Amino acid sequence: MSAGNRFRFTGVECVKFAVQDVAEACRFASDWGLTYIASTDPEMKVFRAVDGSEVQVFAADPSRIERTPIGGGSGLCELVFGVEDQQTLDALLDELSKDRRAEFDAEGVLHSVDDLGINLAFRIAQRRAVTTQEVTRYNAPGHAERINRRAPRYEAAKPREISHIAIGVDDAGEAVQFYLKRLGFIVSDRYANRGVFMRCSPAGNHHHVFFMNAKVPGTRFNHLAFKVRDIHEVIGGGQHVESLGWKTFAGPGRHIISSACFWYFQTPFGGSWEYAADEDIVTPAWEAQDFAATSHVFTEWTFGLEKSDGTLKGPISGSKEKAL
Template sequence: MHITNLDSLTYGVRDLAESERFWTDFGLTRRSAAEGRCVFSAEDGSTVVLRDADDPALPPRAAPDETMREATFGVADDAGLRVIAAELGRDRPVDVDADGTVHTVDPLGFPVAFRVAERRPVQAPELKFNTPGRPERLNTRGRFHDSAKPLEMTHAVFMVGDGIEDAVAFYTQRLGFKVSDCYPRRGYFLRGGASSHHHDLFLLNVGAKKGFHHVAFELGSIHELFGGGLNMTRRGWTTALGPGRHPISSCYFWYFHCPSGGAAEYDFDSDQVDENWQPGTFEQTPEVFAEWCLAEGMQESLLYKGVQRAETARK
């Protein structure tokens, strides 16, 4: 069960152009477009697939009005994929595409798929910081970003209601996910058996509500997180929450409402883990999920914008 990552998310949308504009501004790269279908990717090759909401090829909705129509996890190799197909086929319908992608539905009704991972290794630029006694960026100005270019898709979050224990058992016992951290009965951070992400999937129990919550992407620096968030704000997209910092998974975050569905999250400095990670059990509620955060985003400084415009005009 060598699941390595979250490899793709498929949305069914009513306004394809609006979603295309969002993901372009967010910093993903458009890979292909055809009538009623468009594919964007992060730098590692993980993808966001947009399709017309009425496309009959889309899997069924997990909840009424759900727009996130399938989460695809990457697997290390063909042998692992065959093991997953055989395991799932014991008690539920499984469809296998011509390209080998395995499709099914989890116990809570979320369509999930598995394929040999298409993501490629990526490496963030080296970060150099000046701290007292450690002048790593000597005689070099700090970097500023006009926008973000997400390096990798990292995790998705499903709101799953009261069946959360059954869902956790399905992902851990049937698919080999591991629990990195949890809020007992309320939230479980799950990573694939061969993943180094703190979580590829977070299952969150918020009562009766069920549906997709958000997808996250990792950036190369804190400067890029602020620059990317300011760019999204400048382009008219609305902050869902942030910027801020999560105490669990340690990352800085900034969430934006996404017209494709739920929210899209910029992250930086998320925990990465291996078999030596010590899982934690947290008794505070998942609602206390920020060390600090701004509720409504932040604006680019008008003075800074003025300086930038003056410099541009001089060039």
């Protein structure tokens, strides 16, 4: 039975990573533009985006389930969603405790697990709405918005918020069932026989979670996306990160699905991080579509994403075809 929309989710609040090299992971998070927040827990390093969504970094420890990354090595160890109120947390406890562990910690955060063994948590949202003081203006023939002012320039990026997370799995069609039927997530779009984009609320971000059929068996972290202000900040941020020695994974480019301008970088977190701007914002009227997993669908601009044989080397290239 579907949970419908009775769980009032607000988005991804926090992503916890267990890594092999904490110092290197922290260096990347700082170079990425996140703000370091001092923690009373000596085992935890905290980095925040402008809206308060955060990344927590721990040393990987296979002897502790809460410090064991999916996929081994370095990776995701817990995914935290925000909800509007305590009533929603209590309803989630009732739903999840029917067939799996579900318990509150001393701080009132509800911890559980999905059908793949991914640790999940739910807390009353701490993110705050981000108001862009000055909307980026553009000039087009016959329609000028930016008069007597120069276009914005960025020496580095300052991520506004966590947008979404992507996870590689053996069977995306099966993996999403828990989220659709038990948590009430909604399908926004699909890569036909490759992956499913889901949002946790009827209106808002195009997707919060993307499951894709991975070529490598098992469940593992693929990428984490952060929203920035505009395409200029994607480029400025990417150039800054690249100048510090970090390697591009894919981009810059613009997705067809979600419309986001992007730039992915390899990280010490077991997958890539993405700067994203100008993503689709949807309502319940949005109609999901199936898209072929091809280079011209993954990105409107290629910028070297295609290999000499015409195949794609972006994130979806690490997927396999399997009926959803």
